[in-house]
Each structure stands twice: as structure tokens, then as C-alpha cells.
Amino acid sequence: MKLSINQLKFIKSLHERKYRQKYHKFIVEGVKLANEVLESKRLVVELVIATQEWVTENKGLMHDKMTVLEVDEHELKKVSLLTTPNQVLLVANQSDQPINENTVKNGLSLYLDDIRDPGNFGTILRIADWFGIKWVFCSPGSVEFYNPKVVQASMGAFLRVNSLEISFSDFVAKFPDLPTFGAMLDGISIREGQLSAPGIIALGNESKGLSWEIQEQIKHKISIPRGIGGGAESLNVAVATGIICAFFAPNYK
Amino acid sequence: MKLSINQLKFIKSLHERKYRQKYHKFIVEGVKLANEVLESKRLVVELVIATQEWVTENKGLMHDKMTVLEVDEHELKKVSLLTTPNQVLLVANQSDQPINENTVKNGLSLYLDDIRDPGNFGTILRIADWFGIKWVFCSPGSVEFYNPKVVQASMGAFLRVNSLEISFSDFVAKFPDLPTFGAMLDGISIREGQLSAPGIIALGNESKGLSWEIQEQIKHKISIPRGIGGGAESLNVAVATGIICAFFAPNYK
Structure with missing residues (x-):
């Protein structure tokens, strides 16, 4: 079948942040990711656009409340954001998790200040997911959690890691006793500092x-020391996040 | 001025691996990177295509053996690979560094098996540069060191880190006494293993x-343990590289 003009218009509108926020929905693409979303049952999925092949193979993942539109690859391409051909696109409802205060008070969380690159944000969500970090807070104006490139780069981490836009001041006001760590070039080496959750x-x-x-507002300034003879000005923010999390991890709660 | 058809054709040919290898040249773009290349004097640059503004501000970086073509941004865009406007594009000679055997025998090096994503490769070069690693070897068929996206993502690391395509077997035959480490899911935790160069x-x-x-062929299988409650299947390869290098670094030679 072909998608109607209204269907095309609606799905393509979700390529834009404005409409994702208006409808409180977002797009998930690709067999691996789409199947993971459907299997997890953590998100409400009302619309599935997929090839006949995918629908035949995944009957078990669908239920009565879903609208399933069978289309060919050419039609799917019209609404897709991926460059390589794929078989399935989901429209899922955004999920707002309330902050579980105990998780934040007793565990390790991340705060991203003005992160701009969706690939970096997605990779950081994947790192958080690996290390069992449940909350990644972002400053207002950061790249959006439901941006399709973030969703893609997170490799499914958006199903298990929560995110919220909040200013750092508001965060600190909400959790005044929580130790604050910050990655800075002049901080104490992660090898020397006492790094432990919470x-x-x-x-x-x-x-x-x-x-x-x-x-x-940071109490503990930390840094990743350069190696002997090292020349780079800085590390990529996702790489730095991974390294710092790995040094914290042994002391996790 | 306008670029001639032959100039356009030549520069655009360098967008392709085939011609980069044929002419043994590659492209460097953007003010920060181009200026770093010219200031370092480590590469032979015979051709500079830049706006009048850039040329005026950077007279000191040019010399007689360079052909400098002043063009407007519209003309520059025709040969550029960047999406955002820029002011300068260099055509530089590729530089083949012979393996310094002592550096490899006494230091830490990386081997990338079939790396495909130029952003990952560039980010790994930047990590190597940060930790003072001089050699990043790659399996034949990996993404190319002089790929413009690798060059861009490496943030100048390609000036300080060397790379060579070589099969792992050939590498091991060349350095039979060098300890081999490999990142694998079933390896010994990087926190427990004895990690030290060389x-x-x-x-x-x-x-x-x-x-x-x-x-x-790996003697020491190592892994980055997941955190408690961690869900991700894997970490991004550049993130994993960063974490492993950070655990090796204290014992660097």
C-alpha cells in the first residue's frame, strides 16, 4: 500500500523537534532497534510502518492497538531518516519518567552542559547504560533526547536510561547534599582522586x-591526565565520559 | 578568481580514496586544522585555496613553493567536503613514516581490526595523541587514514600519530616478543589485569x-566490565579504546 498524504505529512513532521514535542512522539528505525523497543514493552507504540517481510517475521511483536501499515521499501524511504535501506519504522510515545530521588541520591548520575552533537549524546547514553547509570541530566538547550540521531547512536540505551533538561543550579538546589564532580583540564587526576558514588x-x-x-558549583574538579608525549588539545566528550565512568565504576553503589 | 576546470577536477578527485592514493595527496579543511598543518611544517603543502580574508590574516604561514589561490566562499564550496562554510582548504602530501621499531618495541601501540567508521578512526587517533601513543596499525581494508572524515575527526592527531595497514600476523611476525592485548567480552577485567607497556x-x-x-594470536584478553544494572550490549569502539588506554597510561614507558 501507499502512505496517504496525511500519514506522510505526520511522520515527516516528526523529523523536527517542534512536532516531536507537540505530539509527544518520536521515531525509531531499523530492525534491531525497532524490535528491541517492541520486545521491551516499555514504550507505547501506536504506529508501525514496515515491509511485508518484516511484518510476516514479527507477528508476535504486534497487538490490536497498533496500526500496522505494510509498505514497500520505496514508500518507507519517503519517511525514513536513514541513508541505508531498512524495513521498519515505529512511531512511539515519548515517556517522561519522574525523577526517582533515591536513585539519584544513592547512585551515580551524569550532567551534560550544552551538549550539541547528537552522536555524542547517544554515545554517552550508551556508556551510561553500560555502567548502569540511570539518569543523564542536560542543560536547557542541549540536543534533544528524542532526536533521531541520538536515538540511533544510543543503540537502545534510551529504553533504560532517563534524561531530563534542568539547569545545574536547579539540580543542585534539588539535591544539595549530593557530591558534585566536574571534568576540567585543571582538575585532580582521576587516578589520584577519591572517586566514588553517590x-x-x-x-x-x-x-x-x-x-x-x-x-x-563543582566541589570535586577532576581531570584525565595526558600521557607522556601526548599532543591532543582535548578528548572527545563521549570518550572522556567513558573514561571517567570506568574509574568510578569499582566504587559504584 | 575562479578555479579552472582542471583545478576543480583535481581537487574533487581527492574526495575519492582511489585518487588520494594515485596522487599521494589529501585534503585538509577549516581554519583551525589548516593553520595547525601549516604551523607544524610536518607536511608538504603545495596548494592552498582560501578566501582573501584568510590569506590576508595568514601571510606568515605561506612560502614561495606554495600555490595560493584566492577564491570567494561560493567557489570554495565547490571543492569542499564540509557542510558549514569555511575559509581554507589545503592539498597536502601524504607522509609515509617508516616504522620506528624502538618506539613500537618499548611503547604502547594500537591495532584496529577492520575499523569502518571514519569518525571512530579519527576519534581513536585523537585518543592515541592524548595518551602519547605513536602508532595505530590497521588491518588491510580498514577505513583510510587520509579519508577527509578521519582527518577532520582526528582534530590534528594525524600530524603526530602514525598509521600503517598490516595484517596482525605480519605484525606479530615482525615483533614476536611484544606482548599482545585484545579487548574481548570474556577477557580479564582491566581493573584486575596487569596492564603495562610495552x-x-x-x-x-x-x-x-x-x-x-x-x-x-592474543596473549592477554582484557575486558571492560559492565556496571551493576548495566544493560548495553557493547561500548562504542572509540570509547572502549579511551578507557583501556587510560588504564594502561599509569604504567607507560
């Missing part, structure tokens, strides 16, 4: 690092 | 991990 680790923007405003 | 750390392909052929 706490929140703040990481800066790709090119500017942590804003002064946030730096002033 | 050695070579092998990292696998983005979706398939290390090939069996290489796994069989």
Missing part, C-alpha cells in the same frame, strides 16, 4: 568545556 | 568485534 559528574560542551557558572 | 592493544570491528584469527 554523586553527579558534569561534562562540558564539545568545544567550550564546562561553563564558568557550573564550574563554580 | 605492548600492542587490538580492538575489534564496530559490530563484529575482533576476528577469530586475531583472537587466537
